[in-house]
Amino acid sequence: SEKAFVSTFNVAKEKFAATFGALFPGGSGELGLTEPENPLDSGIDVRVRFPGKGELDLLQFSGGERSLIALALLFAILKVKPSSFTVLDEVEAALDDVNTQKFLDYLGKEFSDRQFILITHNKITMERADRLYGVTMRGGGGVSQVVSVDFKNLKQDEVDELIGAA
Amino acid sequence: SEKAFVSTFNVAKEKFAATFGALFPGGSGELGLTEPENPLDSGIDVRVRFPGKGELDLLQFSGGERSLIALALLFAILKVKPSSFTVLDEVEAALDDVNTQKFLDYLGKEFSDRQFILITHNKITMERADRLYGVTMRGGGGVSQVVSVDFKNLKQDEVDELIGAA
Amino acid sequence: EVLKEIALEGFKSFRDKTVFKFDGLLTGVVGPNGSGKSNVVDAIKWILGDPSPRSIRAQTGLEAIYRPANGNGDSAGFASVAIKIDNTETEIEGEPTEWEIERRYYKSGESVYTLNGKTARLKDIRAIMARKGFGLGSLSVVGQGEIDGFLSLVPGDRRLVFEDLA
Amino acid sequence: EVLKEIALEGFKSFRDKTVFKFDGLLTGVVGPNGSGKSNVVDAIKWILGDPSPRSIRAQTGLEAIYRPANGNGDSAGFASVAIKIDNTETEIEGEPTEWEIERRYYKSGESVYTLNGKTARLKDIRAIMARKGFGLGSLSVVGQGEIDGFLSLVPGDRRLVFEDLA
Numbered sequence: 001s002e003k004a005f006v007s008t009f010n011v012a013k014e015k016f017a018a019t020f021g022a023l024f025p026g027g028s029g030e031l032g033l034t035e036p037e038n039p040l041d042s043g044i045d046v047r048v049r050f051p052g053k054g055e056l057d058l059l060q061f062s063g064g065e066r067s068l069i070a071l072a073l074l075f076a077i078l079k080v081k082p083s084s085f086t087v088l089d090e091v092e093a094a095l096d097d098v099n100t101q102k103f104l105d106y107l108g109k110e111f112s113d114r115q116f117i118l119i120t121h122n123k124i125t126m127e128r129a130d131r132l133y134g135v136t137m138r139g140g141g142g143v144s145q146v147v148s149v150d151f152k153n154l155k156q157d158e159v160d161e162l163i164g165a166a
Numbered sequence: 167s168e169k170a171f172v173s174t175f176n177v178a179k180e181k182f183a184a185t186f187g188a189l190f191p192g193g194s195g196e197l198g199l200t201e202p203e204n205p206l207d208s209g210i211d212v213r214v215r216f217p218g219k220g221e222l223d224l225l226q227f228s229g230g231e232r233s234l235i236a237l238a239l240l241f242a243i244l245k246v247k248p249s250s251f252t253v254l255d256e257v258e259a260a261l262d263d264v265n266t267q268k269f270l271d272y273l274g275k276e277f278s279d280r281q282f283i284l285i286t287h288n289k290i291t292m293e294r295a296d297r298l299y300g301v302t303m304r305g306g307g308g309v310s311q312v313v314s315v316d317f318k319n320l321k322q323d324e325v326d327e328l329i330g331a332a
Numbered sequence: 333e334v335l336k337e338i339a340l341e342g343f344k345s346f347r348d349k350t351v352f353k354f355d356g357l358l359t360g361v362v363g364p365n366g367s368g369k370s371n372v373v374d375a376i377k378w379i380l381g382d383p384s385p386r387s388i389r390a391q392t393g394l395e396a397i398y399r400p401a402n403g404n405g406d407s408a409g410f411a412s413v414a415i416k417i418d419n420t421e422t423e424i425e426g427e428p429t430e431w432e433i434e435r436r437y438y439k440s441g442e443s444v445y446t447l448n449g450k451t452a453r454l455k456d457i458r459a460i461m462a463r464k465g466f467g468l469g470s471l472s473v474v475g476q477g478e479i480d481g482f483l484s485l486v487p488g489d490r491r492l493v494f495e496d497l498a
Numbered sequence: 499e500v501l502k503e504i505a506l507e508g509f510k511s512f513r514d515k516t517v518f519k520f521d522g523l524l525t526g527v528v529g530p531n532g533s534g535k536s537n538v539v540d541a542i543k544w545i546l547g548d549p550s551p552r553s554i555r556a557q558t559g560l561e562a563i564y565r566p567a568n569g570n571g572d573s574a575g576f577a578s579v580a581i582k583i584d585n586t587e588t589e590i591e592g593e594p595t596e597w598e599i600e601r602r603y604y605k606s607g608e609s610v611y612t613l614n615g616k617t618a619r620l621k622d623i624r625a626i627m628a629r630k631g632f633g634l635g636s637l638s639v640v641g642q643g644e645i646d647g648f649l650s651l652v653p654g655d656r657r658l659v660f661e662d663l664a
């Protein structure tokens with residue numbers, strides 16, 4: 001119903017502003033309805049400003065900036081409707097190291113009671129995991145096998161083989 | 167004209183098979199026309215097999231495998247119609263380290279007479295560059311500045327600042 | 333933690349029964365390109381009841397079943413994904429302390445769901461999952477390459493994300 | 499090498515004149531998210547004569563011109579991209595040893611091309627570029643996120659790539 005949608009939307013709007021502000025102090029993030037008088041048919045507008053930069057059309061942001069905006073939106077929505085676990089498949093592929101750290105810090109701090117499963121090639125992300133699984137097709141036969149990896153105690157060449165490292 | 171198209175296509179077909187075979191010994195790559203009797207309206211079919219794996223529909227390949235197939239196709243086309251320089255923007259983002267090395271080795275070996283400009287966040291790619299430019303917005307004012315980077319002689323913290331590393 | 337483990341057998345590249353335990357808050361999954369990481373994500377979407385083969389990168393339901401490379405050996409007779417959900421904090425009298433939900437898809441095209449070993453209807457399974465905070469709608473799974481689409485330039489699409497919430 | 503250098507001034511985030519020299523075979527460009535790397539790629543597409551604002555991630559031609567963040571200071575009066583092409587190996591008598599091609603776009607909406615300092619028609623410039631192996635069609639620029647689209651699932655799209663070649 002319209003009432004339920006508007007009230008949920010308003011909560012998401014608040015959470016998005018707070019999430020984006022926490023990730024990028026000095027910046028601002030805002031959700032809006034393209035047709036406020038007709039909420040159930042309206043589109044959703046995303047307007048953000050990164051610190052030190054002007055307001056831009058979504059098209060003008062960089063690849064990494066778009067991923068960051070989408071992640072802030074995802075985090076805001078997860079706060080509105082908590083799911084018991086979340087699976088993210090290489091969502092940080094476009095991020096530089098500083099923003100990867102920022103994203104992981106936020107995730108650890110804000111969602112410390114929720115399970116996350118992160119698929120990744122990024123070594124910064126791997127190091128944060130409580131538990132790490134390596135999936136390989138040893139012997140190249142097209143059959144996936146799994147090994148549990150204790151990143152901290154593994155010898156470098158074992159880690160390399162697992163993560164497809166040179 | 168139809169004749170020119172078919173003859174160019176056949177050259178590209180040959181180059182693709184050779185490129186894919188060189189990148190993935192034991193695999194095979196083939197280009198085909200979806201409607202061979204009507205070449206100018208036909209679509210192009212891409213069929214590949216990675217070593218040790220069966221033939222799959224394009225949809226079933228992994229993210230990294232799709233990038234590798236696209237890169238093999240790009241390399242094959244560059245051999246058919248050489249351009250004087252090529253710009254690639256984070257094309258290796260989905261690749262693991264082994265495949266990133268493979269892609270760079272092939273590029274260095276097969277196109278040693280051609281200029282490439284590679285935009286990247288990947289340290290393996292950076293190390294291969296003859297010349298490296300760092301683009302930053304120092305002072306956060308939204309204005310891009312460039313510094314030429316001598317990767318090998320730079321202090322670690324200078325490199326970190328440039329590549330947005332933690 | 334609510335999601336205790338997931339087991340794949342005969343599902344895509346997982347020929348043999350493979351179990352992932354999720355006993356930490358942040359679980360990482362790593363491995364070379366094409367090794368089967370995103371197939372685990374597909375398995376989670378599939379067990380949550382996602383009806384369309386395309387969302388698990390398959391053309392047909394049959395493509396979920398393990399098929400050997402180049403015909404060495406037999407394909408599996410069925411694809412199976414099972415999850416174990418912790419239910420110790422339930423409010424409902426007489427419920428078990430753990431739910432085990434399994435989805436099987438046979439080569440014949442038959443699809444069977446079981447709940448703690450007994451055949452169950454999808455409707456009943458969906459109700460349990462919704463109560464435990466599992467559900468497709470709650471954005472609990474962001475597949476590879478989907479983070480950028482999240483911000484999809486069409487505001488109307490974005491509204492669908494919010495509709496799930498209301 | 500044929501492409502000697504590129505200079506950006508007032509183009510997107512490059513407020514001040516910024517020169518990239520390409521004196522090696524492999525040039526890398528690195529930097530944090532949002533710092534301006536892909537804007538350099540846009541500059542190359544723009545000087546090669548790409549007519550559509552969308553291909554440089556802009557809604558209108560005016561968005562190619564530098565605009566300050568939050569109105570601190572003035573926007574540039576024009577956007578300018580200039581490239582220097584080596585022409586020492588020319589077959590044509592009396593040609594200069596180097597071509598400098600510049601494209602300027604003024605706030606008024608006027609677009610001006612110059613060749614070695616003299617105004618020139620786009621048609622003449624295109625002819626010179628085609629002779630030197632510079633041209634949009636030859637797949638010389640693969641933008642960020644475009645590598646996956648290269649394999650776009652519709653075979654008809656793929657044919658367009660080949661048509662450029664014939």
Ligand SMILES: Nc1ncnc2c1ncn2[C@@H]1O[C@H](COP(=O)(O)OP(=O)(O)OP(=O)(O)O)[C@@H](O)[C@H]1O
Pocket residue numbers: 142219220222226227228229230231260343344345346363364365366367368369370371372395396397398399400476
């Ligand atoms: N029905 C099936 N039977 C056997 N193997 C399959 C089946 N469906 C998919 N595969 C295999 O799964 C592989 C893709 O795996 P997946 O997408 O999980 O890789 P990934 O680990 O995510 O790689 P990346 O790091 O490149 O994203 C395919 O190459 C194919 O070999």
Ligand SMILES: Nc1ncnc2c1ncn2[C@@H]1O[C@H](COP(=O)(O)OP(=O)(O)OP(=O)(O)O)[C@@H](O)[C@H]1O
Pocket residue numbers: 053054056060061062063064065094308509510511512529530531532533534535536537538561562563564565566642
């Ligand atoms: N007309 C303009 N005037 C000023 N700045 C602009 C203009 N157009 C774009 N920008 C700036 O350019 C930035 C995007 O830069 P770009 O896409 O080149 O980043 P990038 O270095 O490729 O980052 P990533 O690593 O995330 O891909 C925007 O955030 C915006 O600040």
Ligand SMILES: [Mg+2]
Pocket residue numbers: 228229230369370476
């Ligand atoms: Mg994957």
Ligand SMILES: [Mg+2]
Pocket residue numbers: 062063064535536642
């Ligand atoms: Mg970029």
